[in-house]
Amino acid sequence: MTTTTPAVSPLDLDDKLALYRMQLALRLFEQRAYDMFLENLVKGTSHLSLGQEAIAAGVAAAMKPTDWTFATYRGHAHTLARGVPMTPVLAELLGRSNGLMAGKGGSMHLTSVEHGVMGSYAIIGAHLPIACGAAWSAQFRGTDQVAVCFFGDGSTNIGAFHEALNFAAIWKLPVVFVCENNLWMEYTRTTEVTAVENPAADRASAYGLESIMVDGNDADAVYEVAAAAIARARAGEGPSMIEAKTYRHGGHSRADPGKYRPDSEVAEWLAKDPIPRYHTRLLELGASEDQLVEIERDVVREVDLATEQAKAGGVPGEDLLMKDVWADGGSSWRN
Amino acid sequence: MAQLTFREAIARGIAQEMRRDESVVFLGEDIGAAGGVFKGTVGLLEEFGGVRVRDTPISEQAILGAAMGAAMTGLKPIAEIMFADFFAVCWDIVVNEIAKSRYMTNGQMTFPLVIRSGNGGGLRFGAQHSQSVENWAMMVPGLKVVVPSTPEDVIGLMAASIRDPDPVIFLEAKALYSTKTEVPDGEIVDSLGTAKVLRSGSNATLVALGAMVPKAMKAAEELAGQGIDCTVVDVRSLVPLDTQTLLREISATGRLFTIEENPRLCGWGGELSSIVSEEIFYDLDGPIVRITTPHIPLPAADALEDMAIPSVERIVSTVNKSMNS
Numbered sequence: 001m002t003t004t005t006p007a008v009s010p011l012d013l014d015d016k017l018a019l020y021r022m023q024l025a026l027r028l029f030e031q032r033a034y035d036m037f038l039e040n041l042v043k044g045t046s047h048l049s050l051g052q053e054a055i056a057a058g059v060a061a062a063m064k065p066t067d068w069t070f071a072t073y074r075g076h077a078h079t080l081a082r083g084v085p086m087t088p089v090l091a092e093l094l095g096r097s098n099g100l101m102a103g104k105g106g107s108m109h110l111t112s113v114e115h116g117v118m119g120s121y122a123i124i125g126a127h128l129p130i131a132c133g134a135a136w137s138a139q140f141r142g143t144d145q146v147a148v149c150f151f152g153d154g155s156t157n158i159g160a161f162h163e164a165l166n167f168a169a170i171w172k173l174p175v176v177f178v179c180e181n182n183l184w185m186e187y188t189r190t191t192e193v194t195a196v197e198n199p200a201a202d203r204a205s206a207y208g209l210e211s212i213m214v215d216g217n218d219a220d221a222v223y224e225v226a227a228a229a230i231a232r233a234r235a236g237e238g239p240s241m242i243e244a245k246t247y248r249h250g251g252h253s254r255a256d257p258g259k260y261r262p263d264s265e266v267a268e269w270l271a272k273d274p275i276p277r278y279h280t281r282l283l284e285l286g287a288s289e290d291q292l293v294e295i296e297r298d299v300v301r302e303v304d305l306a307t308e309q310a311k312a313g314g315v316p317g318e319d320l321l322m323k324d325v326w327a328d329g330g331s332s333w334r335n
Numbered sequence: 336m337a338q339l340t341f342r343e344a345i346a347r348g349i350a351q352e353m354r355r356d357e358s359v360v361f362l363g364e365d366i367g368a369a370g371g372v373f374k375g376t377v378g379l380l381e382e383f384g385g386v387r388v389r390d391t392p393i394s395e396q397a398i399l400g401a402a403m404g405a406a407m408t409g410l411k412p413i414a415e416i417m418f419a420d421f422f423a424v425c426w427d428i429v430v431n432e433i434a435k436s437r438y439m440t441n442g443q444m445t446f447p448l449v450i451r452s453g454n455g456g457g458l459r460f461g462a463q464h465s466q467s468v469e470n471w472a473m474m475v476p477g478l479k480v481v482v483p484s485t486p487e488d489v490i491g492l493m494a495a496s497i498r499d500p501d502p503v504i505f506l507e508a509k510a511l512y513s514t515k516t517e518v519p520d521g522e523i524v525d526s527l528g529t530a531k532v533l534r535s536g537s538n539a540t541l542v543a544l545g546a547m548v549p550k551a552m553k554a555a556e557e558l559a560g561q562g563i564d565c566t567v568v569d570v571r572s573l574v575p576l577d578t579q580t581l582l583r584e585i586s587a588t589g590r591l592f593t594i595e596e597n598p599r600l601c602g603w604g605g606e607l608s609s610i611v612s613e614e615i616f617y618d619l620d621g622p623i624v625r626i627t628t629p630h631i632p633l634p635a636a637d638a639l640e641d642m643a644i645p646s647v648e649r650i651v652s653t654v655n656k657s658m659n660s
Binding site: 068100101102104105109111112113118119121123126127128129130131132133134135136137138140141145147159160163164166167170171320323324325326327328329331332333334335 | 360386389391392394396397398399400401402403404405406407408409410412427428431432436437438439440441442443444445447476477500501528574575576577578579610
């Protein structure tokens with residue numbers, strides 16, 4: 001289907017420098033998180049977005065502070081991209097009391113309501129209907145808020161995905177679905193288990209959603225399609241599906257070296273790494289090498305400081321254990 | 336006072352709260368134009384319009400996901416899952432998402448929502464439309480579980496559930512939809528976590544829930560004729576559980592009989608028995624006896640279904656035998 005695309009305000013050089021900084025921050029934060037895994041400081045599991053940063057950063061640049069993000073268990077990047085500081089995110093990964101949720105959620109459930117990050121969901125596809133509910137609430141209350149829901153290619157084969165797309169379309173909800181298609185559903189090539197070439201976009205068009213394909217390793221391209229889709233949602237023109245093709249540099253999760261992928265494929269995608277690519281583009285647009293070096297130094301300082309502060313965080317106390325099952329702050333189930 | 340059926344009480348309870356609070360919205364399959372498959376929601380679409388009372392596709396995950404997303408952003412949704420058996424297709428949203436998210440986010444989110452559902456047997460619908468699932472819900476941290484047994488309680492507990500800031504699973508015994516009692520006029524608001532003593536006796540305490548409550552009352556009448564004087568307590572709310580009332584009433588007679596529609600294993604009576612054993616064991620004068628549906632899927636044929644679900648006769652004979660052994 002086709003609809004009119006509202007005008008999108010283009011990014012100027014300063015905006016693009018900020019977008020570069022964000023992508024780099026996501027990259028260096030996650031590399032640090034990975035190092036801290038190897039030191040056994042980060043416990044449990046973790047799913048990194050290394051290689052996919054342009055999507056979280058590009059979409060976030062198109063959102064208003066009042067809009068909502070719904071992320072997955074691979075959600076560090078989407079959380080940070082909304083302006084959540086690094087320290088509480090890293091401290092959450094470390095299970096410290098200064099963590100974003102004081103250690104009660106962990107890597108897979110990053111949430112910061114004050115930044116519009118309305119949760120990271122670790123059951124595949126579950127958050128698509130939930131994002132619809134937030135969008136319904138915005139529509140009902142007559143606000144201009146938009147719900148943006150990120151998920152991977154693997155989510156497109158679960159029932160909740162299909163229920164949510166139909167639901168969003170029939171109620172014309174202000175929701176933008178963003179499929180990060182990194183070609184691999186955990187350890188299996190997505191095209192081997194999916195009947196269509198483009199798992200999100202091809203299905204979405206069948207449900208009557210505006211369906212958009214984009215190079216997920218190009219932050220500017222992502223920004224442009226996201227800004228257009230968000231503007232349509234805000235204008236009451238209903239939901240969209242953006243399928244962003246990308247690649248994760250590492251494995252599915254912490255325990256996975258990703259060896260099932262052909263070396264040639266990995267090499268091909270490393271050559272399309274969004275960050276060096278954006279670096280080159282900024283130089284072509286007239287940014288100076290010094291400017292970019294200063295940004296890089298600044299991000300390193302930020303990551304180092306977050307590391308220090310996260311490590312300095314305390315161990316969560318027993319007082320937290322029985323707190324906040326209920327809205328009254330407690331957990332009592334009897335009198 | 337007016338005579339009201341259980342099904343009419345549902346619409347009245349919802350309407351009472353929708354009039355009071357603009358943020359209360361209602362969604363589900365066939366709840367609007369059709370007035371509900373059990374006619375429990377007749378008139379709501381007409382009074383509140385299609386923006387607040389919304390028919391949905393047959394998409395239980397979408398219904399409950401939408402309720403959750405709406406609740407976390409300021410609405411107070413009521414969602415209907417037509418038959419409680421259908422919770423099995425959307426249980427992820429209930430258990431993993433709604434129930435856990437407040438805790439996981441360190442209290443950043445609240446979920447003021449109600450999920451109503453037609454629960455249990457008695458209508459000869461067979462195994463996939465008849466199960467009593469209160470035990471599924473009771474075992475999940477983060478869910479409140481409410482089961483009314485009278486039209487007046489439907490209204491009052493519905494109001495309390497909608498006003499409660501936490502997610503409430505509101506189970507309506509389908510076998511009771513056609514029952515009718517006198518209900519006071521005007522606003523009715525009850526409170527969660529309150530069991531109700533319906534009858535006081537000195538020999539034994541019958542604790543019942545939902546559709547088992549009128550059966551327990553009838554059984555108590557018959558048992559009185561046989562010289563066994565029973566207290567009957569309607570649990571009404573499994574979470575929070577009114578253990579104070581329950582333990583007091585069980586201590587007073589020294590005997591506990593639970594009357595449960597759920598299949599035997601892990602029914603609420605098992606939990607209650609455990610609490611009683613730990614806390615008032617020395618007040619007991621005899622064994623705790625659980626009267627439940629056997630641990631089977633419910634059969635469709637009326638003769639078989641009647642054998643499965645606790646009947647007045649089974650309650651009377653079980654209590655009588657145990658009290659005289």
